[in-house]
Amino acid sequence: FEVEQHLQQALNENRFHVEYQPIVDIQSGKLRSLEALLRLNVDDGPISPGEFIPVAEDTGLILPVGEWVLRAVCRQIGTWRPYMGDNPMPVAVNLASEQMGLKNLSSLVLSAIYDNDLRHSQLQLEVTETSLMKNIDRAIQNMEEILRHGVHFSLDDFGTGYSSLSYLQRLPVTKVKLDRAFIQNIDTNKHDRILAKNIINLCHELNKITVAEGIETQSQLDTLRELGCDLGQGYFFSRPLTTEAINERIISNQ
Numbered sequence: 001f002e003v004e005q006h007l008q009q010a011l012n013e014n015r016f017h018v019e020y021q022p023i024v025d026i027q028s029g030k031l032r033s034l035e036a037l038l039r040l041n042v043d044d045g046p047i048s049p050g051e052f053i054p055v056a057e058d059t060g061l062i063l064p065v066g067e068w069v070l071r072a073v074c075r076q077i078g079t080w081r082p083y084m085g086d087n088p089m090p091v092a093v094n095l096a097s098e099q100m101g102l103k104n105l106s107s108l109v110l111s112a113i114y115d116n117d118l119r120h121s122q123l124q125l126e127v128t129e130t131s132l133m134k135n136i137d138r139a140i141q142n143m144e145e146i147l148r149h150g151v152h153f154s155l156d157d158f159g160t161g162y163s164s165l166s167y168l169q170r171l172p173v174t175k176v177k178l179d180r181a182f183i184q185n186i187d188t189n190k191h192d193r194i195l196a197k198n199i200i201n202l203c204h205e206l207n208k209i210t211v212a213e214g215i216e217t218q219s220q221l222d223t224l225r226e227l228g229c230d231l232g233q234g235y236f237f238s239r240p241l242t243t244e245a246i247n248e249r250i251i252s253n254q
């Protein structure tokens with residue numbers, strides 16, 4: 001059975017599910033938002049998104065899969081809404097390159113929000129530099145239109161793409177997520193620390209919020225705190241959690 005067939009079957013039989021990884025305030029440790037991460041379990045066990053997302057992209061299945069994720073996450077946010085008070089925590093969904101090229105991306109996003117009676121600020125979107133490259137003008141147009149409705153973007157995996165730093169200024173992103181390759185040796189490697197420090201400072205000059213990905217140790221966290229990074233995500237705080245775990249650990253403690 002090929003990955004492509006698994007994807008088609010998962011769509012037909014509603015076999016995908018979504019996990020949610022906490023994103024916290026680096027200074028206080030308080031929970032600030034969640035990132036939605038797609039999961040696929042087949043009879044033989046889980047297939048990682050690192051494996052099936054590229055296949056979905058190559059086969060065009062990423063469009064129905066991406067729409068499924070958007071709708072599933074918005075539905076989930078709707079069920080959390082009554083427990084989240086006046087300032088509900090946002091949840092970020094990853095978008096693929098093909099989605100950024102869609103003419104009707106903003107109507108897809110807005111209808112998922114309206115159908116579940118969400119506030120626009122409850123949904124955020126993540127894009128990578130690579131996902132914007134195929135049609136950068138269309139991608140920016142989509143982002144600007146969606147942002148006008150109050151849905152904010154993060155630039156994911158920053159530092160791994162080809163882009164020059166000056167291009168950051170052109171992108172309507174509210175947050176920049178430093179790729180975990182930068183974070184891994186941030187406490188032991190002076191060169192990595194200097195890079196991270198300068199990226200964080202540059203982002204702040206451009207009025208962007210900085211997020212460190214892949215924090216696994218106290219020592220990495222301490223270093224990021226010193227560098228003034230705003231938010232953090234990684235196994236040190238929490239692995240991606242099932243909706244059941246979110247309900248138990250987070251919703252019931254709000």
Ligand code: G
Pocket residue numbers: 036037038039048049050053066069093094095096
């Ligand atoms: O969850 P994990 O670390 O295995 O994710 C691997 C990759 O898959 C990451 O790059 C992540 O951004 C991507 N990914 C996870 N969920 C989604 C999704 O719903 N849509 C898209 N386009 N990518 C996703």
Ligand code: G
Pocket residue numbers: 021037094156157180213214215216233234235236240
């Ligand atoms: O490309 P993106 O940043 O969306 O990828 C997120 C992926 O990183 C997810 O698959 C998630 O499971 C994984 N991830 C999240 N936190 C950590 C971490 O602390 N260490 C490692 N190695 N992977 C992580």
Ligand code: NA
Pocket residue numbers: 035094126156
């Ligand atoms: Na992401």
Ligand code: MN
Pocket residue numbers: 156157177179213
């Ligand atoms: Mn990332």
